[in-house]
Amino acid sequence: xxxxDDEHLLHNEIKLLGVLGWVEYRLPIFNWINNAxxxxxxxxxxxxxxxxxxxxxxxxxxxxxxxxIVLAAHYVPTADGAFASVERIMRDVNYGWxxxxxxxxGASLFFAxxxxxxxxxxxYGSYKYPRELLWWLGLIMxxxxxxxxxxxxxxxxxxxxxxxxxxITNLFGAMPIIGDELLLWLWGGFTVGEVLLRGFYSLHYLLxxxxxxxxxxxxxxxxQHRSNNPLGIDIKGPQDILPFHPYFTVKDLFGFxxxxxxxxxxxxxxxxxxxxxxxxxxxDPLQTPAHIVPEWYLLPFYAILRAVPDKLGGVxxxxxxxxxxxxxxxLDTSKVRSARFRPIYKQLFWIFLADVLILGWVGGSPPEGMxxxxxxxxxxxxxxxxxVLLPIVGKLESPTPLPxxxxxxxxxxxxxxxxxxxxxxxxxxxxxxxxxxxxxx
Amino acid sequence: MSLPxxxxxxxxxxVGSGLGVPMTAEPKGDDGSRRDFLYIATGAFSTxxxxxxxxxxxxxxxxxxxxxxxxxxxxxxxxxxxxxxxTVKWRGKPVFIRRRTPDEIQAARAxxxxxxxxPQRDEDRAQKPEWLIVVGICTHLGCIxxxxxxxxxxxxxxxxxxxxxxxxxDSSARVRKGPAPRNLEVPGYEFLxxxxxxxx
Numbered sequence: 267x268x269x270x271d272d273e274h275l276l277h278n279e280i281k282l283l284g285v286l287g288w289v290e291y292r293l294p295i296f297n298w299i300n301n302a303x304x305x306x307x308x309x310x311x312x313x314x315x316x317x318x319x320x321x322x323x324x325x326x327x328x329x330x331x332x333x334x335i336v337l338a339a340h341y342v343p344t345a346d347g348a349f350a351s352v353e354r355i356m357r358d359v360n361y362g363w364x365x366x367x368x369x370x371x372g373a374s375l376f377f378a379x380x381x382x383x384x385x386x387x388x389x390y391g392s393y394k395y396p397r398e399l400l401w402w403l404g405l406i407m408x409x410x411x412x413x414x415x416x417x418x419x420x421x422x423x424x425x426x427x428x429x430x431x432x433x434i435t436n437l438f439g440a441m442p443i444i445g446d447e448l449l450l451w452l453w454g455g456f457t458v459g460e461v462l463l464r465g466f467y468s469l470h471y472l473l474x475x476x477x478x479x480x481x482x483x484x485x486x487x488x489x490q491h492r493s494n495n496p497l498g499i500d501i502k503g504p505q506d507i508l509p510f511h512p513y514f515t516v517k518d519l520f521g522f523x524x525x526x527x528x529x530x531x532x533x534x535x536x537x538x539x540x541x542x543x544x545x546x547x548x549x550d551p552l553q554t555p556a557h558i559v560p561e562w563y564l565l566p567f568y569a570i571l572r573a574v575p576d577k578l579g580g581v582x583x584x585x586x587x588x589x590x591x592x593x594x595x596x597l598d599t600s601k602v603r604s605a606r607f608r609p610i611y612k613q614l615f616w617i618f619l620a621d622v623l624i625l626g627w628v629g630g631s632p633p634e635g636m637x638x639x640x641x642x643x644x645x646x647x648x649x650x651x652x653x654v655l656l657p658i659v660g661k662l663e664s665p666t667p668l669p670x671x672x673x674x675x676x677x678x679x680x681x682x683x684x685x686x687x688x689x690x691x692x693x694x695x696x697x698x699x700x701x702x703x704x705x706x707x
Numbered sequence: 708m709s710l711p712x713x714x715x716x717x718x719x720x721x722v723g724s725g726l727g728v729p730m731t732a733e734p735k736g737d738d739g740s741r742r743d744f745l746y747i748a749t750g751a752f753s754t755x756x757x758x759x760x761x762x763x764x765x766x767x768x769x770x771x772x773x774x775x776x777x778x779x780x781x782x783x784x785x786x787x788x789x790x791x792x793x794t795v796k797w798r799g800k801p802v803f804i805r806r807r808t809p810d811e812i813q814a815a816r817a818x819x820x821x822x823x824x825x826p827q828r829d830e831d832r833a834q835k836p837e838w839l840i841v842v843g844i845c846t847h848l849g850c851i852x853x854x855x856x857x858x859x860x861x862x863x864x865x866x867x868x869x870x871x872x873x874x875x876x877d878s879s880a881r882v883r884k885g886p887a888p889r890n891l892e893v894p895g896y897e898f899l900x901x902x903x904x905x906x907x
Contacts, residue, residue, distance in 0.1 A: 336767055358772040361763035 275504050278305035300511075302489065308507035309514050310495035312672050316390075317493060317514075318521035319383040324481060325522055326376035329529075331474050333369040341421065343467040345460040348423035349548045367537040368529075373415050374540045375529055377563035380408060388594075389615050391603030392494040398595040400487040405591050407480050412564065414473040417466040419545075419561060426542045428549035429558050431458045431466075437571075440578040457551065497675055498603025499668055506672035557632060565629030566622050572633050573645035583645065590652045597652055599660030607665045614659060618651045779907035781899065784838070792855040794843060797906050801843035801851055802894060803867070804904070807878060812836045814865060815879035825889045829879040832893050840906065841880040841891040845869040852876060852891070867891065 280300050282290045290296050300306045340359050342351035355362035384404070387393050393401035420431045435452055439445040454461030492501060501507055508514070532539070540562055544555045560568050570587045574580040590597075605612040621644050628641040669675035780797045784804060787793050792805040807815075815829040833839050845852050847869065853859040854867035854876075862868030862875035864883045869876075874885030881890040896906045 332764070336764065340767070340771075354771070354773060358774075360766040360769050360771060362767065362771070364763050365767065 275308040276306050304511045305509045307510035309510045311508040312676050313495050316386040319379050321518040322379045329372045333365045336365045343464050352422045367533045371532040389605045391498050393595045394603050396491050403484040407477050410477050417470040420466050423549045424545035425547040425555045426545035437581045440581045502671045566625035569625040569629035569641045570645045573641045597656045599657050602665040610659050610663045621647050781905045785902035794855050803841050803843040805839040811878040824882050832879050840896050846889040847887040
């Protein structure tokens with residue numbers, strides 16, 4: 267939607283008197299907030315629950331920062347003290363167990379939310395013109411999240427921390443010519459040790475705030491062309507939108523409530539379900555655990571790394587698996603955004619999702635027997651999807667007709683729903699009942 | 708609560724056209740009170756939830772279990788000669804253990820309580836007259852008074868002297884002069900044997 271029509275979508279500017287008016291005249295912060303997440307931000311009225319995951323990711327980040335600040339206050343970033351200080355947090359610090367379990371499981375849920383957010387984009391084509399930069403900012407945040415999570419996982423200095431750090435930093439040793447020198451530089455020594463631990467601690471803390479800053483830029487870019495929607499068509503006028511507040515603040519809060527229930531179930535009833543028991547063994551530079559695996563949210567990438575039977579090749583495949591996502595707005599040649607109107611791409615989407623899940627399963631299994639073959643096939647398909655299928659299908663596929671506008675599509679859907687409902691209910695609802703039940707749609 | 712209702716009211720036209728449901732009247736009667744109830748219940752639940760979630764953030768700063776576990780200290784006092792003192796570290800703070808001479812005890816007990824800024828009998832400050840055990844932190848602004856070492860100045864009253872702002876303590880470690888408001892604190896302690904004292 268071009269910017270010049272936007273002024274006519276809503277007229278909910280805030281007028282303030284007194285002290286607030288004095289502030290607003292000098293720093294228009296109240297209208298700034300109102301324009302961003304208030305009554306003056308137009309949102310497509312048809313966005314479904316998949317549009318909750320952006321705000322959920324923001325909330326997950328806030329939870330990580332708040333619990334992380336507390337943990338940092340009790341943590342000791344030394345090779346001798348790290349493991350013991352984490353155990354002290356678990357046993358002695360008041361509610362320390364809660365903060366650590368909330369931080370560790372919060373990271374898992376953060377990734378779950380962000381992955382759903384990302385696949386929402388892939389399904390509804392949200393990355394397409396004019397939201398390519400918005401998509402890029404999200405991908406940069408994802409890469410920073412992966413980096414931050416990996417560094418955070420090293421901090422408890424258990425066996426998985428230590429050997430995870432060893433394996434991942436050794437990836438840089440695959441670099442031709444300078445690999446060995448690069449490793450010395452990275453480690454600040456001849457192996458993973460305290461210098462690296464302290465560096466990771468410093469960066470782990472810093473990157474959380476870099477992500478927070480990028481999130482604000484991400485929202486800025488989002489608001490330039492507004493949210494996409496399940497139909498993937500542009501906002502054409504006031505009939506297509508609803509003000510963000512109260513309609514979507516309430517909806518986001520509801521989603522947050524559901525999120526907190528899942529979060530609480532994990533933290534209070536299965537806090538170690540997603541973790542590796544080996545990380546409760548202190549780091550031992552003389553013994554590698556039998557089975558090294560990263561946390562579940564990195565398993566697909568780990569599978570791609572292992573699929574290539576060459577040190578440098580594996581690293582390149584891993585990097586390309588992330589980098590190819592940046593090219594998706596151009597690899598996808600279809601003019602239609604939403605998979606709802608793309609019969610072939612819709613199927614490819616689900617096949618691709620299954621492929622990523624298979625990669626995750628392979629990544630968590632030992633690298634032997636059939637897992638090697640399955641991992642290699644799934645890796646090939648991962649790249650074929652983006653580099654071959656996406657460009658070709660966009661050209662060959664004939665999309666089903668798009669609705670004229672969001673409003674007409676919503677009205678038609680409502681009519682269909684009513685037509686389905688009426689014969690079952692048997693009685694036409696009165697006007698007042700209709701009004702109250704209408705809120706439930 | 709009035710704000711969201713007002714906003715809903717203002718944008719009723721959007722609701723009507725959006726859901727294909729005519730909303731002709733302001734929600735009233737049962738409908739209105741039901742909405743009010745939902746607002747109040749949600750608000751109250753969220754407020755209580757937020758307050759409960761705040762508590763761990765506050766409590767994590769309180770002393771941890773391992774800090775509290777080492778909160779008492781046993782000291783062997785057999786080597787301290789009369790007229791000498793020893794400093795030990797207890798809960799991160801200095802504790803002065805002084806073996807007083809008969810003269811010092813005599814001086815401490817002869818004082819008229821009316822002359823004291825923080826009146827306390829020496830009998831209430833020393834379980835055994837020979838041993839004076841106090842926390843070595845000036846009650847003015849937290850410096851450590853001098854007087855433990857033989858070479859230290861002991862102030863005008865033969866006890867402790869705080870070099871920061873010039874508070875003088877007597878041989879019962881009661882403040883006699885200077886800005887300090889109270890006597891040096893006597894920690895909880897007990898003699899496990901004639902030569903072993905447990906502080907805290």
